[in-house]
Amino acid sequence: MSYKLPMGPYHPGLEEPYKLEMICEGETICDAKLHIGFNFRGIEHLAETRNYIQLIALMERVCGICSFIHTLTLCQALEKLTGLEPPSRALYIRVIMAELERLHSHILWAGIAAKLMGFKTLFMACFSYREKIMDMLQAISGNRVNYSMNRIGGVNRDITDPDVVLNMVNLLEGEIARELVPVFTSSYTARSRCAGIGILTREKAQSCGVVGPTARASGIPQDLRRDAPYAAYAEMDFDVPVEAEGDVRARLLVRAHEILQSCRILRQAIARLPPGEYARNEAKFVFMTGTAISRVEAPRGEVVYSVSWKENSRTPSRVHVRTPTYVNMPAVRWMVLGARVADAPLIQASIDPCYSCTDR
Template identity: 50%
Template sequence: MPYKIPIGPLHPAYEEPYKLTLTCKGEVVQDVQVEVGFILRSIELLAQRRNYIRDLVLVEHVCGICSNVHASTFAMAVEKIAGIEIPARARYIRTIMSELERLHSHLLWAGIGSEDIGYHSMFMEIYMLRERVMDILETISGNRVNYGMITLGGVARDIQDPQAILNVVKEVKVALEQVVIPIFTHDATIIARTKGIGILTRQDALAYGAVGPLARASGIAEDIRESVPYAAYTELGFKKVVQESCDVQARVIVRALEMIESVRLIEEALKNLPSGAYRLDDIPLTIPAGEAAVRSEAPRGEVFYYVASDGSDTPARVKIRTPSFVNIPSIKAMVKGQYLADIPLIQASIDPCCSCTDR
């Protein structure tokens, strides 16, 4: 006889609060009900009561892991309305920050995934590497979280010593290529726990509107950095990563290879950093009436910002759609027919972010 098991909203297997109610028969999951919305913060409403400069700080607090992409996407929307073109150096620095943030986010996910599998030594190795990435972010911005790097018309701080950052990036690259990637792609324990588990077919991924690494692991060759290029991605020759096996292993491989690509992009951007100003000096406090919609590729996938201006210093409307908002429901397709013991790893494989979802 089927029985129900509630997991969450607060549970050791979760990074943040949301709830799965599993319907099981024996040890096999037959269905699941997914519930989000336990910590709503009304960020969109608050953004419509503050000026654009204060909103940059506000939207950066949508998420502590992908804070930079929220600020940069909001800034790009406002700059699009105002017809502001940022300096080339600023575009490169924004790209560097975006890829460092992606690297940090993927390492955080990989560490949590290792812990879910029970691979504690791998967890410690990855988190030590994550610390090195956070050291780079602190060197550039002065902060390890919520970097405050984005401003209208460019970036708030310059990169003074690219070579010093390059040296640390090379250390991270060596550790990824010699330790993290080989273990995640060849270790028998990880393969046994991930191969053929949590299948999200390409058809289901399209039906649920999946984005980011989750979609690319199901054979959907879509990455905003390529399809709608922004910052300096066109100049740096971005290469997307796609897998076809549609399981947890594919999601592991996509994120692992994306970390290597992020390192390459950071190296190229630092080596070819344009000279000149890193921000515009004269930025208007009021933005002309108009509207703009902008998309960026956050670590978890496409983030969408719509901003409307009525000609004042405060936006008339701000709408935010985050990748986890569309990715979390796809858990329903992944868990059917899977063993109950695999559910923590399957739900973790989408890298759910409830701070983004419950913005």
């Protein structure tokens, strides 16, 4: 006899309010339904009432973990509407900030995953590394969460001492490569709790349209940084980690290897940081009539912004945001099929969901 077991919308295993309604037989999940929409923040509507300066500040608050990525995606769209091209130094600084934010997001997720596994020692280690990354972000921007770095035509702050940042990256990479990645890739606890759990096949991943590490863990080698380069990524040499198993362990391994690739990109970007100005100092921006699309590879996957503007208008006529969780979350239903109820919190967390930025 089957029964319904709700997880959420408020549950210790959930980061944010959403509901996974599981249909179970004994301890086995036979089907599941995902319910979202418990938050409504009205950010897209508010965007239509803000000028371009207020708009950047507003969209930075779509997501606290990916605040730089959201303003980067927005500013790239606004630069298409104004015809402004950021200087080379600004493009490199954008890469540096984006990869530091990716490190922050991946290590934060690793800590949460370790906690759900019952691996509290690893949880504390991850949050120790996270503090060091936030120190680097603060050293560059002056802030630990919302950095206020992006502007139309460049960035607001320069990296005045690249060697200090490079030394911090080298030190952090050494610690992560020596201590964190081997635990995730070879420890018995990580393997026993993650291997063969929450499998999403390549075919199902393609039919669901998943993006980011969730897609790459199911054998789909997609990454906008390589496939549709933006900022200065076309000048970076890096690999795109891909795993074929499609289980929780594969999603864990993809992020672990991406941490090391981010450090590799950071070393290149800092070492090659070109001289010159870091922003176009325009007295007034002139927006043309039209719609601009911008895509960026966020830590969780592809973020898409569509910005519409009318000439001589002070505010946009439409700002639409598609976050990676929006396309990744339907796959949770297929991941939990046949799994044990006790594994459901870890499985849903393996896509690194962010429902507050999905429920805009």
